[in-house]
Amino acid sequence: MAGALETLCGQAYGAKQYRKLGTYTYCSVVALTFVCLPVSLLWIFEEKLLVLLGQDPSVSKQAGRYSIFLLPALFAYAVLKSLVRYLQTQGLTFAMLLSSCVALSLHIPLCWSLVYKFELGTAGAALSLGLSYWLCVMMLGIYIKCSSVCEKTRSSFTIDVFLSIREYMRFAVPSAIMACLTTTSLHYLISYGISAATSTRISNELGAGNPKAAQAAVYAGVILTVVEAVIVGVILFCCRSVLGYAYSNEKEVVDYMKEIAPLLSLSVVMDGLLAVLSGISRGSGWQHLGGYVNLAAYYLVGIPLALVLCFVLHLRGIGLWIGILTGSAVQVLLLALITSFTNWQKQAIETRERIFEQTRADNGSS
Structure with missing residues (x-):
């Protein structure tokens, strides 16, 4: 206000x-x-x-x-x-x-x-x-x-x-x-909700030694996110001619929104996937891998590409957005590969061993 x-x-x-x-x-x-x-x-x-x-x-x-x-x-x-x-x-x-x-x-x-x-x-x-x-x-x-x-x-x-x-x-x-009508921020709340739920279920099931249930939570989270993000992305793309009027009556703003709507739609999908995959990372306990992926995706790919497209090829704002979107896509791809190659049985065993080792250490300290 x-x-x-x-x-x-x-x-x-x-x-x-x-x-x-x-x-x-x-x-x-x-x-x-x-x-x-x-x-x-x-x-x-x-x-x-x-x-x-x-x-x-x-x-x-x-x-x-x-x-x-x-x-x-x-x-x-x-x-x-x-x-x-x-x-x-x-x-x-x-x-x-x-x-x-x-x-x-x-x-x-x-x-x-x-x-x-x-x-x-x-x-x-x-x-x-x-x-x-x-x-x-x-x-x-x-x-x-x-x-x-x-x-x-x-x-x-x-x-x-x-x-x-x-x-x-x-x-x-x-x-x-x-402030509540910032499109990508508002949508991210939905993705983050799915991400938080997925992270909670995975961590709970791994702690309980239920790798199949943890894997089911992964599938459920990804499917929900893909379906929801694709629906929202398609709606935004189809409404690209009028989307700008939600923020301004200026024709220049409306036309620019129409121009960047495809990028916005792709961002919605990528942000949704990134949110749930990050939730999987947190729930699985391999945030360190997520950190390395984040650094590689944005600082080695996304930001350099954005600078080249914006200032060298003079694509300006669109170039910046394409660069960051590419960084998000790389991060989604890498996290998806890590998730797909995860041995959930081994993950559950390691999780419980870590928990009980910590419990024994705490009891010893007491």
């Missing part, structure tokens, strides 16, 4: 209505703070909601505890995103970079201390995130208050802040919806 400031503050700054930037930023902070209230209620009662949805009570308890201690981060994030957009629309990025670096350098030892030294566990991780966000808010707030470069865009908190809320919401709600 803070994306509304990119329109409101950006246009106000371009029109030299500098005081409006301060007003809109106050408006954003107020509006997003109110939005955080119902979200807070969901987080407070998250444990009970998860139990109602059938989640394991012990998992629900940990998730609920984490969410409650994450509440300070929620409100800090609302303020931080407003301040970031305020500075961003003015091109004042150095302050954001500096505050992020300072907060990160303090967040790591702070998180470690709260989690391990004070033994707060997940609650400590949540609290450290909130403290880091509030630190960023304080640093940016001081910068905005004291810096001469923000003098012309600073304004007082007046009744205009509340009068601007209606206008702000008119842009904020579509901004939130637009």
Whole structure:
């Protein structure tokens, strides 16, 4: 929702209505703070909601505890995103970079201390995130208050802040919806869901010594992903002439979307396969192989090819996309070969041996 400031503050700054930037930023902070209230209620009662949805009570308890201690981060994030957009629309990025670096350098030892030294566990991780966000808010707030470069865009908190809320919401709600309409990102959530399910089933069955069930989970995950990805890819390709209107009414954008739709369709298929094959890697415990495949596919094939197509052959954005898509295809091919040549019986035996060896080692340590 803070994306509304990119329109409101950006246009106000371009029109030299500098005081409006301060007003809109106050408006954003107020509006997003109110939005955080119902979200807070969901987080407070998250444990009970998860139990109602059938989640394991012990998992629900940990998730609920984490969410409650994450509440300070929620409100800090609302303020931080407003301040970031305020500075961003003015091109004042150095302050954001500096505050992020300072907060990160303090967040790591702070998180470690709260989690391990004070033994707060997940609650400590949540609290450290909130403290880091509030630190960023304080640093940016001081910068905005004291810096001469923000003098012309600073304004007082007046009744205009509340009068601007209606206008702000008119842009904020579509901004939130637009973030959910990023085609490949939205589709990847489906692929990731299948990937997570496949990974869970494989790891469970291998741990239980059921190689055939693990192999069945592989087949099920791949088949589901292929069918779903192909359907989505075909739909996107068939709708290529009108797809651009989901994002813009500009003819140039619509025409460009039509041009790149075939690449988008192929990306959907490759990303889906890559997601489920990565899930198989995680579930099987050979992430190291996946890491090597990833490095080889992108840094030895994808990125060099993208640079050549874009800057040498002057294919520009399409060239970049073809290069990265080729990297994804290589990664899918290599992971598929590893998966197809995996001896699941041996994998199950090795998995159980590793688990029991670790258990014996833990018992020995005890």
